[in-house]
Amino acid sequence: MFTLPEWQARAAALRLRTQIWIDGKAQPAASGARFESVNPGTGQILADIAKGGAEDIDRAVKSARRAFDDGRWSRQTPAARKEVLLRLAALIRDHIPELALLDSLDMGKLVKDAATIDAPGSAHFFQWHAEAIDKLYDEIAPTGAADLAMIRRVPLGVVGAVVPWNFPLDMATWKLAPALAMGNSVVLKPAEQSPLSALRLAELAAEAGLPDGVLNVVPGFGQDAGQALGRHPDVDCLVFTGSTTVGKLFQRYAGESNMKQVWLETGGKSPNLIFPDADLDAAADMAAFGIFFNQGEVCSANSRLLVHRSIAEEMIDRMAARAAAMQPGDPLDPASAMGAMVDRAHTDTVMSYIASGKQSARLVCGGERVTINGSDAYIQPTIFADAAPDARIVREEIFGPVLSIQTFATEDEAIALANDSPFALAASLWTRDLGRALSLSDRLFAGTVSVNTVDALSAMTPFGGMKQSGFGRDLSLHSFDKYSALKTTWIKYG
Template structure:
């Protein structure tokens, strides 16, 4: 693989011009058109240009994909391979992802606007790592023998569920697909993946690479399409054993309803967030500001766990506001193919409209510190400045609701109890951060915060070794770590009396 850190804007543009887009549905190991013949445009939000037209899958295509996945599962071409055999294939896939990092990074950057330097140094290599990690873990999970004693033998085995439906978002297209696919495939399931309609291209290329790695036909099927047809059909399908989803809380509730109205399939959700970032007076303020800026402006703020609420002690509030304004000034959006850019565009014009609506409400509810404007570049107006508000009411929309854009609110507190009350006053509980040099305070505050992950003196701490997920209306179940296998397997007891 070429050293992507040395690529210039011209290098990326040249590679982008030479890309070949996979734009058909992937079923049973081959690319096929939608049964209806329908197609939709994949648009580059950085320029407004159409990249390609993609087959629009619907209910009939979901039926075909699920049938293919079921055949593959039942005949054992993958489900009855040994863990070591599955590991070998997934390790080959990880290697192929590494060999194709520039291409995969470009697909995500062009499709949804993320900085190509981030896609090439974080997202695509991370996807290879996560496939490798889960592949290496699968033959190290042991079954159990219950302590029955006497003339009884009770064996407890972890078995695959069958057909997994996976619906993933547009903000990290390759990464989020990997978080679902790696443990699902490692445990022996077959999968039907529906990528977001805004970003289907890397998922379709990933399916092709999986086939090249030796994944049998039918084990992974990819159906691009829209939520109201392909997504709903997958959620309601009676032959899907488990549905996993990352996306909005509103859509997550729909999948719970679909499951209840169909076959009571398991549903595992990772949904919205409004993560607080608590800054105490003894914190390293420069480090806190640097990481706080990363926590809200990285990926244009289109991150479910983005630290979008800064809660800062009143004694240092003005200092932190000045620091954050300075960092926002350095994070202005630009061409996502330019390594010098700090942010790219939002995923599309519609989402930019939504974020600007929040900003308009923030201007009415509090004080605009900086930003707040929309920027047009290269025939696209999907760029939004990094924006900071303060002096807000606790019930302001920008404080309460997930914005999914580069918008930070700053509120002040005077006591630890007040900070915790403000932090936990949210329907979401995905992530939180705490900044302090006091170990006792770090432990005490972390213990009392409602969050799936609490990062101390950093933001959004993440590893293949630790579980990721939330509580309350941020969902349930965990991606990553050994615990991720729990979503894709069942415990089966075989009791023998002899």
């Protein structure tokens, strides 16, 4: 799309939105507090962001409630809501370079990925959910004569959405598109590491015609703004993507407040099974993508590679060669294969896992921290082999470019290793045997099983997990289930 100097020039010219967005306008935090947004690719400060707290969350929720109750959005026809969201999708497409830069500068991802995958994907998801909303039909129950029982899908009210930093614009879209299409009002808390694209999105939504108060964005920290949103008694539903630890906190906040619905998409430790009859070159290519894409900062990253013993060393060599070609570089450079980790603290965490892996497994390649542009928030793609099933690098979500390779001898052993995890978000399977593909995909415990690919994803299919990967589904028509309730109206007329 652009060269490195062109991206750098565009970055220098960016106008950053730094205020809280409540009731259709930008405003400071009630306390006046601010926090630094840092570019992990350079270690330099991007901007001082208004730091939302409990008072700001309360103002945002009240704004959302007023907007919902007076019907300025909730009682518009589905066709009218569709038109507004289609205009928003078009505006996102018009601003793809800007939105891609905001996410790249804010959290270190490759701008080429943000510009070709994330931002266009966000436009697509808004369009898809907008197009779907006037095609959802209500029901009439098969009652007897003189009775009419109508079953309607109705919006819940005020939705609180807390989204992570790894795909800032995309993850906000996954929540906002179905919630807004359904007629809800939303209070969005972006991750403190990556608030910039969410604040710009709110401005674009207003330009598209979304009424004031329907979408409010409050950047801030989890212990302040996040907890306040989770505990607020006038929030009807809380949706969250992030760590399992924080997801459990939101369940607790709901139980201790108004028992609001809580929908979670949390951790992952996805297995990727490769059998000898697979296309090994394709499997290696996609296995490398499945763990090193977005620096491994992907909840469904295929971080456990399970390989049949007969091809183990061959696959280890293939994976090492691909890792060597995926070294980190300047996130604005189209030639870079990986970007920076989100911040130094997370880089330290990932390096602690690598240190643990060096004590418990065989280091195949990588494992070093790298300094680029004066920032040491870069990590080489790292591969371990011969790790024990109970090793930390096998059991725990690392959220970085770290792959553990294990071996198996039989299908039963492969399934046992794959399912031996507290998480169940995604899994992949490589084989040319259709019977094996069908049989083993049925036995793999995961929300999505990808056969002869990794991390298959579409607006048409639900995304989410089981076990401690959470519950509820983003994307597809099933995403509307989280943001609506079934309401029965029974009329006796005889």
